[in-house]
Amino acid sequence: MSLEGKVAFITGASRGIGRGIARLLAEQGMKVAVNGRSDGAQRVANELTATGHTARAFIGDISDKAQVEAMIQQAEDELGPLWLLVNNAGVINFAPTVDMPEADWDKTFDVNIKGVFLCSQAALRYMQPRKAGRIVNISSIASEIVRTERIAYCASKAAVNHFTRCLAVEVAPLGITVNCICPGMTHTDMLEEAMTSGGSKPENLLATIPMGKFAVSEDHAHLVAYFASEEAGHITGQVIRVDGGQSQFMPYAVG
Numbered sequence: 001m002s003l004e005g006k007v008a009f010i011t012g013a014s015r016g017i018g019r020g021i022a023r024l025l026a027e028q029g030m031k032v033a034v035n036g037r038s039d040g041a042q043r044v045a046n047e048l049t050a051t052g053h054t055a056r057a058f059i060g061d062i063s064d065k066a067q068v069e070a071m072i073q074q075a076e077d078e079l080g081p082l083w084l085l086v087n088n089a090g091v092i093n094f095a096p097t098v099d100m101p102e103a104d105w106d107k108t109f110d111v112n113i114k115g116v117f118l119c120s121q122a123a124l125r126y127m128q129p130r131k132a133g134r135i136v137n138i139s140s141i142a143s144e145i146v147r148t149e150r151i152a153y154c155a156s157k158a159a160v161n162h163f164t165r166c167l168a169v170e171v172a173p174l175g176i177t178v179n180c181i182c183p184g185m186t187h188t189d190m191l192e193e194a195m196t197s198g199g200s201k202p203e204n205l206l207a208t209i210p211m212g213k214f215a216v217s218e219d220h221a222h223l224v225a226y227f228a229s230e231e232a233g234h235i236t237g238q239v240i241r242v243d244g245g246q247s248q249f250m251p252y253a254v255g
């Protein structure tokens with residue numbers, strides 16, 4: 001699998017899963033554009049540069065069309081032709097449906113699905129004329145199984161899955177692939193937030209995962225690298241769970 005010298009733009013790579021994806025792709029020789037809204041994006045780019053990789057930070061909000069277009073154009077100018085877009089940035093919020101503020105619903109959809117649309121549209125403007133490129137979307141197993149008190153998150157991630165299929169078919173004649181990864185519980189800030197908000201103990205959550213452990217960013221990053229490879233060029237429109245078997249498993253109630 002040679003990704004050497006190709007360019008990847010990873011949204012939400014200032015920490016968590018996105019940071020892990022950026023690191024693995026850089027280790028595979030890709031030039032990486034590290035996006036996030038905070039200084040964390042610059043820190044990640046600096047870490048990668050300090051270890052001999054090519055990385056640049058692109059600080060901006062993926063739910064803002066003008067910022068997205070400027071970042072993608074700048075990445076093309078500074079790093080070269082964009083080969084891979086990883087739509088990873090996401091937000092979550094917790095509330096029973098009747099209590100969810102409209103602003104929280106809007107923010108979740110703005111980042112989790114409108115952001116995926118805006119980044120894909122901006123990237124495709126460059127990929128389509130070249131008839132080359134890859135898009136990988138990071139969804140969640142919550143797109144397909146029910147998690148209570150996070151309805152905007154679950155619904156927005158379900159939209160990401162079908163967006164993946166629709167776009168995959170649209171751009172397949174151009175040789176561009178679009179695939180989607182649905183992580184299960186992965187040890188990041190987002191999982192910490194989910195445990196705090198839901199009052200869940202790690203040991204109770206681990207009991208719902210047949211593999212008996214949370215995923216780590218690298219579990220998803222390796223699949224991103226495979227989808228990005230030339231070898232995966234005939235795989236498109238796929239939505240794959242990376243969850244240690246969690247979504248297949250219904251533990252017996254005890255007591």
Ligand SMILES: NC(=O)c1ccc[n+]([C@@H]2O[C@H](COP(=O)([O-])OP(=O)(O)OC[C@H]3O[C@@H](n4cnc5c(N)ncnc54)[C@H](OP(=O)(O)O)[C@@H]3O)[C@@H](O)[C@H]2O)c1
Binds near residue numbers: 011012090139
């Ligand atoms: N962790 C899990 O258990 C889990 C499970 C299933 C799916 N996922 C999905 O995996 C993806 C990454 O999750 P994570 O756990 O790594 O989350 P995280 O630790 O909370 O990190 C989220 C990332 O998204 C960025 N971000 C948020 N809003 C943004 C915006 N408007 N524009 C640009 N960047 C933005 C954040 O950067 P700044 O703070 O710098 O803006 C940060 O880098 C998300 O799509 C999430 O839904 C995670």
